[in-house]
């Protein structure tokens with residue numbers, strides 16, 4: 001069997017993986033990913049124990065237990081380019097033998113749950129609500145670099161490209177799904193079913209104008225009015241598409257919970273962002289513990 005060269009599977013001197021700085025024994029089978037490195041502690045403050053704390057760059061990890069369940073919490077930083085690093089390195093930690101540098105015959109499946117902040121594009125999904133993403137559309141390009149046609153919902157891709165009529169300078173949006181069994185754990189009477197747009201930026205890519213004019217002036221409105229097979233795009237953020245796509249390709253289960261802090265249709269912004277994210281964190285942990 002081929003072994004992976006030092007330039008491809010990059011290990012640090014202490015045997016940890018290049019960016020995450022983690023060794024295989026430091027990771028739990030259930031992984032919560034958050035964007036903000038300071039959010040890691042806001043999750044693990046509810047833990048019974050914390051066994052590992054590791055940080056390199058924006059990748060801050062704590063592994064411990066919540067109500068007896070072993071969980072790792074990792075910050076990804078912002079954007080799907082970082083997700084490419086986090087998902088590949090997480091998978092390497094469980095599915096590649098770092099001694100022999102060979103891919104393990106028997107694969108380990110991780111449960112990957114994102115807890116992020118997000119902006120709703122539908123007036124009837126208010127600030128301070130929780131959206132559980134069932135579908136995601138990537139306006140980024142990460143998944144296009146992988147042989148990923150089999151995990152893309154091509155009928156959605158085509159319908160969305162026709163609807164948005166974006167200029168050819170843009171990459172084609174790709175639609176991917178959550179793991180439905182994992183997502184079911186997080187459905188509740190007060191959550192909203194999500195079809196989440198992951199954008200390649202916060203300002204123009206999400207239709208925000210400060211000083212620079214937009215090339216696609218109606219893009220946010222067009223995103224909000226897309227309706228295919230009864231599914232409307234609900235909210236915008238910057239990571240979920242690549243988490244869903246790479247998890248499917250690597251054989252992991254993924255879902256994404258969004259604390260809605262902005263409503264782009266009404267112009268509202270939450271009055272207490274810390275409370276909105278804390279509510280989503282506590283809800284996620286309770287549902288995980290009961291699963």
Ligand SMILES: O=P(O)(O)O[C@H]1O[C@H](CO)[C@@H](O)[C@H]1O
Nearest residue numbers: 034035036078116117237238
């Ligand atoms: O709150 P996090 O998880 O960082 O998520 C959202 O917030 C960031 C933008 O402010 C982007 O990462 C977006 O996806």
Ligand SMILES: O=c1cc[nH]c(=O)[nH]1
Nearest residue numbers: 117118119237238262
């Ligand atoms: O509008 C928003 C709010 C949070 N995060 C985003 O990416 N967009």
